[in-house]
Amino acid sequence: MSGNSATLSTDVIDLVRRAHWITVFSGAGMSAESGVPTFRDAQTGLWERYDPASLATVEAWEDDPALVWGWYLWRMKLVSEAQPNPGHRAIAALADHRAVMVVTQNVDDLHERAGSEVISHLHGSLFEPRCTACRAPYHGTGTRLPAGFDITAYAEPPRIEPPSCHECLSSVRPGVVWFGEGLPRDAWRRAEHAITGSDLVLVVGTSGIVYPAAELPERALAGGTPVIEFNIEESALSPHVTESVRMSAAVGLPALLDAVGD
Numbered sequence: 001m002s003g004n005s006a007t008l009s010t011d012v013i014d015l016v017r018r019a020h021w022i023t024v025f026s027g028a029g030m031s032a033e034s035g036v037p038t039f040r041d042a043q044t045g046l047w048e049r050y051d052p053a054s055l056a057t058v059e060a061w062e063d064d065p066a067l068v069w070g071w072y073l074w075r076m077k078l079v080s081e082a083q084p085n086p087g088h089r090a091i092a093a094l095a096d097h098r099a100v101m102v103v104t105q106n107v108d109d110l111h112e113r114a115g116s117e118v119i120s121h122l123h124g125s126l127f128e129p130r131c132t133a134c135r136a137p138y139h140g141t142g143t144r145l146p147a148g149f150d151i152t153a154y155a156e157p158p159r160i161e162p163p164s165c166h167e168c169l170s171s172v173r174p175g176v177v178w179f180g181e182g183l184p185r186d187a188w189r190r191a192e193h194a195i196t197g198s199d200l201v202l203v204v205g206t207s208g209i210v211y212p213a214a215e216l217p218e219r220a221l222a223g224g225t226p227v228i229e230f231n232i233e234e235s236a237l238s239p240h241v242t243e244s245v246r247m248s249a250a251v252g253l254p255a256l257l258d259a260v261g262d
């Protein structure tokens, strides 16, 4: 195979070669090289006047649903136009060599489009809007941006009123977990199961500051399971993990696949 694996340490390669059941735990950095900004990156761009972390809250929704709905439609469009990067594809291909469980904090569908089965979307999905009252899934046309909408032409976030539920006429909301909300119980249970059952955890592109999600790698370490972090920068998890790989997802994960596939 290619010489990518030469850039990973032998400790990292040994850990991966010995593992049978690998859980991948991904965050926003996983999709950065697909052109989907992390919240921190986003603040340097189009949305610099709005703090994305404060738009992704119950309070923002209650104050101004049209602002929040418009922001989510923009994010859905951005993700629909993005493609999985070599990191997503390497994780999908790793499943040909090892049992791989993908647990993601991401609300995009790039792991799935790369061919992975995601066992837990801890923070929900951009593509599963639902009713605020009866929780019925919404499949109507109100998830489309208006025709001819050009996001780059907007200095202000688009204000778009959320559509109404077809069952009870209440407001439809994004199917994501906002800061301050509890995680879906099933998604959390499946994630815990994957983390505690695996013999290696790969943490990719997460700052490790969003709880309770960040508890999962901590739990693996407490149980004696090695954790390898892939992050271009030091994160809150870095001091605790078994190995830190300072490579981007799209570079480090293909290198890891090469090392296992040799």
Ligand SMILES: NC(=O)c1ccc[n+]([C@@H]2O[C@H](COP(=O)([O-])OP(=O)(O)OC[C@H]3O[C@@H](n4cnc5c(N)ncnc54)[C@H](O)[C@@H]3O)[C@@H](O)[C@H]2O)c1
Residues within 6 Å of the ligand: 026, 027, 028, 029, 030, 031, 032, 033, 036, 037, 038, 039, 040, 105, 106, 107, 108, 123, 204, 205, 206, 207, 208, 209, 210, 230, 231, 232, 233, 234, 235, 247, 248, 249, 250
């Ligand atoms: N794509 C998405 O679905 C998306 C995008 C933005 C935010 N979010 C949400 O934001 C919350 C923020 O938490 P988080 O920890 O996932 O993200 P975060 O924005 O807090 O941290 C991103 C981390 O990724 C690292 N990073 C950036 N580019 C990278 C790359 N190319 N390769 C490897 N690492 C890279 C950064 O150093 C940082 O530590 C999550 O709940 C998530 O649901 C999701």
Ligand SMILES: [Zn+2]
Residues within 6 Å of the ligand: 131, 132, 133, 134, 135, 136, 165, 166, 167, 168, 169, 170
């Ligand atoms: Zn309803």
